[in-house]
Amino acid sequence: MSKFKTKKGKGSPAINTSSLPDIIFMLLFFFMVTTVMREVTLRVKMKLPQATEVQKLEKKSLVSYIYIGPPTNVAKFGTESRIQLNDQFARVEDVPEFVAREREARNEADRNFITTSLKVNKDTKMGVVTDVKQELRKAGAFRINYSTLKGKAKK
């Protein structure tokens, strides 16, 4: 009777996976292109304030960052807000040198367009921020950006 019935049964046929690498490669390239490696290790706690009127920071290559906040390692460095330049803590007096070095690292044509992004913890007191701003003024880095998250400001 069942002359034409095959032994194989009704199992679904295997899915062709030969295009899987292509799909994965596509994703891979997407992430490779968009990825930005984190350059510094944060040594201060970062809880940015929120604001509504924010602008995007353009030309990331022309931005240098200054981090200010309470140290992550409380046992060793206390809770007073500290300044972090590149990978280490610094004093206010070190800011002009930092600015000069950042400027040195850029093209001559771009040097006047360097923006300094101040990433400051929201609980920091303005005293240290004011000091840094004064140093930036003296060093001639006039374009600054107060880094904030986009969101509803409280109060």
Added chain:
Amino acid sequence: MARRASPEINAGSMADIAFLLLIFFLVTTTMDVDTGITRRLPPPVDQPDDVKIKERNVLNVLVNKNDRLMVDGKPGDLATLKDVAKRFMTPVVPDDPSRPETEMKTIDLLGDIPTSKGVISLKNDRGTSYDMYINVQNELARAFNELKDEMSQNYFGVKFDQLIDEDKIDAINDAVPVRVSEAEPESIGDK
């Protein structure tokens, strides 16, 4: 003699290799866009208080170490700061001695328009929290942005941030200059 066909390379593990790389980049990638409030610091001056600005042209905003506001000599509130700042910066056409001076400016694309000579002077204590400072800056920025939006809506029919033409953006920026001056810091006591 028939050339022997080279055996096909097994591409089955290609996907695995790609996956490995993919996961690496997935983990290391950070997609955050930096946003913030952009300001321009004034160049350093040797002798502050050199420039005298008429008192009617200045709106004093002070923030003390308890994060309380003082606007124009009276205790202020963050909720009303935007409206006060906006009213202050709106040019008044028949000159009113209780409001800041107005000057006529000729700007390309806009023609002769009145612009306010008002300056908002922001002063903070060393003990002011950064959060409060940003909130105040944000409210002031909001006042200016609303003025720009209105101006842009009047002349070009679209909001300021929807303008594409650089010349139009420059024209509005000329008509509504963002004048937030930060006073020279004074040290009063310590912290």
